Amino acid sequence: MRELTVGPDTVVLGIETSCDETAAAIVMGGTDIVSSVVSSQIDLHAEFGGVVPEIASRAHLEMLNPVVARAIVEAGVDESRIDAIACTIGPGLIGALLVGVSGAKAYSLAWDVPFVGVNHLEAHLYSALLEDPSLELPLVVLLVSGGHTMLVEMRDHGAYRLLGQTIDDAAGEAFDKVARFLGLGYPGGPAIDAVALHGDPEAIRFPRAVPEGLDFSFSGLKTAVVNYVRAHPDVSSADVAASFQAAVVDVLVTKARRAAREIGATGIALGGGVAANSLLREELLGACAEDGIRGFLPSRAMCTDNAAMIASCGWYRLRSDGATPLDVGALPNLRLPLLAS
Amino acid sequence: MGGALGAPRGGDGGVAMLILGIETATDQVGVALSAGGAVVASFEVARGRRHAETLAPAIEFVCRQAEVRLDELAVVAVDVGPGLFTGMRVGLATATSLAQALRIPMIGRSSLDLLAFPCRHADRVVVPVIDARKGEVFWAMYRQVPGGVQRVVEPTVGSVDDLVADLLARSEEVLLVGDGADRYLEEIQQGYRCESIDGARPSAVPLVQLAHAQALREDWVNPREIEPIYLRPPDAQISWVTRRERP
Numbered sequence: 106m107r108e109l110t111v112g113p114d115t116v117v118l119g120i121e122t123s124c125d126e127t128a129a130a131i132v133m134g135g136t137d138i139v140s141s142v143v144s145s146q147i148d149l150h151a152e153f154g155g156v157v158p159e160i161a162s163r164a165h166l167e168m169l170n171p172v173v174a175r176a177i178v179e180a181g182v183d184e185s186r187i188d189a190i191a192c193t194i195g196p197g198l199i200g201a202l203l204v205g206v207s208g209a210k211a212y213s214l215a216w217d218v219p220f221v222g223v224n225h226l227e228a229h230l231y232s233a234l235l236e237d238p239s240l241e242l243p244l245v246v247l248l249v250s251g252g253h254t255m256l257v258e259m260r261d262h263g264a265y266r267l268l269g270q271t272i273d274d275a276a277g278e279a280f281d282k283v284a285r286f287l288g289l290g291y292p293g294g295p296a297i298d299a300v301a302l303h304g305d306p307e308a309i310r311f312p313r314a315v316p317e318g319l320d321f322s323f324s325g326l327k328t329a330v331v332n333y334v335r336a337h338p339d340v341s342s343a344d345v346a347a348s349f350q351a352a353v354v355d356v357l358v359t360k361a362r363r364a365a366r367e368i369g370a371t372g373i374a375l376g377g378g379v380a381a382n383s384l385l386r387e388e389l390l391g392a393c394a395e396d397g398i399r400g401f402l403p404s405r406a407m408c409t410d411n412a413a414m415i416a417s418c419g420w421y422r423l424r425s426d427g428a429t430p431l432d433v434g435a436l437p438n439l440r441l442p443l444l445a446s
Numbered sequence: 447m448g449g450a451l452g453a454p455r456g457g458d459g460g461v462a463m464l465i466l467g468i469e470t471a472t473d474q475v476g477v478a479l480s481a482g483g484a485v486v487a488s489f490e491v492a493r494g495r496r497h498a499e500t501l502a503p504a505i506e507f508v509c510r511q512a513e514v515r516l517d518e519l520a521v522v523a524v525d526v527g528p529g530l531f532t533g534m535r536v537g538l539a540t541a542t543s544l545a546q547a548l549r550i551p552m553i554g555r556s557s558l559d560l561l562a563f564p565c566r567h568a569d570r571v572v573v574p575v576i577d578a579r580k581g582e583v584f585w586a587m588y589r590q591v592p593g594g595v596q597r598v599v600e601p602t603v604g605s606v607d608d609l610v611a612d613l614l615a616r617s618e619e620v621l622l623v624g625d626g627a628d629r630y631l632e633e634i635q636q637g638y639r640c641e642s643i644d645g646a647r648p649s650a651v652p653l654v655q656l657a658h659a660q661a662l663r664e665d666w667v668n669p670r671e672i673e674p675i676y677l678r679p680p681d682a683q684i685s686w687v688t689r690r691e692r693p
Contacts, residue, residue: 159531159680166535170546170669184547200532203498207539210502215516215547431502 109219111424115188118212119416120173122205123197123225124251125149125156126409127168129176131187132416135424136238140180141406141413144168147292154291155281162200169208176412187216189428191419194222195439196252202435210431219428221419225410226441228418230259232407233374235417240401245370247361247389250377251277251292254321254357256364257441259374262421266444268364269319276353277379279323283330283349287342297346298382304343306351306384309333313352319360319367326352350384358388365398372399380408463520463661466505466544467653470497470537471529471557472576472625477504478650479512483658487512488651497536505540519550521666523657525648526554527675528584528601529576534674542669551666553657556675560648561624562588562595563656570619571598575626575634576648578603583626584677585609587616594656603677606630610637624648 109115113134121128130141146164150156177184192209195202206222213220230246244259245268254271274282277294284293289300311329314322330349334340361373373393379385386402393400407414462482469476475497478488487508491500509516524541527534545552561574565588572595576584583606587599599612609630613620614637622634622642631642660666 153682157680157682160682162531162535163674163676163680166539166674169539170542173543174546200535203532204535204539206498207501207536208543211540211543212547214502214505215544217516431506432499434496434499 109188109423111420115420116182116186117189117191117416117420117423118173118176118187119412119414119419120169120190120192120205120209121225121410121412121415122165122169122201123193123195124201124410125161126411127165127172128410128412129173130412130416131176131180131182132413132420135417135420136235138235138413139182140176141411142172142176142179143406143411144172151291154285156198158198158200161198162204165201165204169204173208173212184216187218189219189221189419189423191221191223191416191423193225193228193415194429194433195225195436197225197437199435199437202437206435213431219423220431221423222429222433223415223419223422224439224441225415226253227265228414229376230257230265231418231421232376232403232414233401235414236403236407237401240374240399241371243368243370245361245365245368245373246376247357247373247380248376249276249357249379249385251275251281253377254323255441256319256361258364258368258370260444263425263442264444265441267441268368269321269360271321271323272316273322273324274327276321276323276357277377279327279353280379282327283346286331286334287345289342289346294379294382297350298384300343301347301350301384304341304345304347306347308344309340309348311348311352313356315356319364321356321360323353350382354382354385354388357385358392361389362392362396365396370398372401374401375403376408378409381405463658464514464518465521465523465654465657465661466509466519467523467650467657468501468505468537468541469525469560469648469650469653470501470533471525471527472533472647473530474647474649475500475504475533476650477501477508478654479508479514480654480658481512483655485651485654490649492647495533497533501536501540516544517548519548521551521553521657521661522548523553523555523653524672525557525560525653526672527557528578528603528677529557529648530579531676538672538674542672545669552669552672553660553666554672555653555656556586556601557648558584558586558601559597559656560652561646562586563652564646565621565623565643566590566595568621570621571616573613573620573622575609575622575624575630577626577629578678581605583609583630585612585626587620601675601677606633607637610634613638613640
């Protein structure tokens with residue numbers, strides 16, 4: 106394999122297939138997004154109200170090569186310019202991950218360039234830095250998606266501390282479940298976000314569960330919504346959606362603020378699919394302004410699953426740890442690598 | 447990338463045509479390399495089901511031992527199933543990505559072909575049977591022809607009873623082969639008298655042998671035309687269809 110010095114000219118092809126998006130991107134020097142292509146499977150899963158693993162895996166296999174080809178064409182670079190292949194190795198759906206990992210290793214072999222396995226959660230932490238390299242560490246990242254809700258202290262590249270996390274449902278999961286219950290469709294996040302615009306967020310005062318420290322809990326809120334709607338069958342769905350969303354955002358922002366204060370962070374960055382929620386974005390910016398710290402909101406495209414963040418994170422990992430051996434498999438339960446605190 | 451396929455390397459008779467074969471349809475994972483039709487290297491592991499961990503290092507190993515660089519390959523051949531979905535996709539994603547990156551054509555063969563071909567000298571109809579889990583098997587039937595075998599019954603999925611019914615309907619002397627035959631031999635023999643070859647798995651060696659003959663006829667495809675043979679809709683789709691069809 107060629108010797109590689111990781112620097113500002115290093116071109117990384119990123120590949121992401123951990124859930125229901127097949128994505129590929131070309132990123133130079135860790136932060137310069139040259140191309141980013143995402144093929145979403147939302148329509149394939151919508152009728153089931155959730156991601157069906159076997160359907161996801163089949164679609165990834167079908168889309169992987171075309172998506173990679175398009176990322177290269179859109180980047181306008183010759184594939185001989187690609188210096189390394191970064192790919193999500195976990196966490197995620199095992200069958201879905203394996204398609205990307207297998208393809209990525211094959212590209213690495215064929216082009217004789219290093220392969221680097223990327224932790225999907227760690228990549229989400231990079232989505233903010235990717236769009237604003239001027240962000241200074243330490244940073245609090247509020248990572249909210251369908252599978253995760255966590256507050257992470259990003260102390261340095263590769264040095265993270267978990268400040269708090271959900272003790273039951275993830276925030277995105279609560280959005281999906283409440284949306285399904287209200288008959289608003291799938292995925293729940295955008296559905297609730299849209300309907301809530303027409304509702305009164307103060308119509309119903311749903312409980313804000315505040316577990317110890319910086320942890321979260323959303324399962325009680327979901328139950329409260331269901332009980333309320335059963336007791337008041339004529340209530341407007343818009344009011345329920347708006348009040349539910351207000352409760353979730355309230356808890357997320359309150360704890361993120363407290364986390365930033367506790368560690369003396371320079372700012373708070375959002376990451377994960379729920380970071381596309383408009384109320385969360387608005388409230389977080391307001392809170393940061395009040396506290397005199399930076400609030401950073403990655404673009405909606407960068408919040409949801411994409412391969413640019415994989416390529417970016419891969420660049421940093423390659424620089425610090427080198428290539429990943431080709432005998433690594435997919436790691437569906439991979440966790441964020443944390444500092445011993 | 448995405449452009450027309452280049453002229454396959456080594457197809458002009460000057461150099462032996464190199465074909466890499468990748469096979470991951472059952473619990474076995476295998477890689478083989480042929481040069482001018484002769485198998486020059488192969489690697490197989492039948493235990494552990496660590497397809498994703500094993501395959502890429504196996505490709506590296508086989509090529510290094512045979513002193514072949516990947517960019518010298520003319521064709522990538524792959525087992526397209528039927529078999530275990532997750533394992534199959536490891537081989538398929540690896541093979542199509544290799545071919546795409548190297549800009550070379552591909553040849554896809556069914557796992558059932560790979561089980562039947564080594565039985566080309568048998569004196570009866572060959573019935574490869576692959577374990578499909580959930581009490582079902584994949585099978586097809588082949589007859590010997592000069593130089594190989596010819597498929598006479600297309601790949602099918604069904605219960606062991608369905609297989610026995612198919613055998614009874616044809617009432618020919620058959621030879622069973624494959625992990626489905628190993629697992630359900632007693633059950634099958636209770637319904638139909640037949641013999642089996644024990645312990646055979648679809649292998650990358652017959653894959654490159656079959657692919658070489660095909661490559662000589664330039665009977666290959668673009669990587670994007672390679673289609674997996676699943677024979678079964680995804681699980682969730684099945685339950686949705688039944689729910690809708692219920693009155």
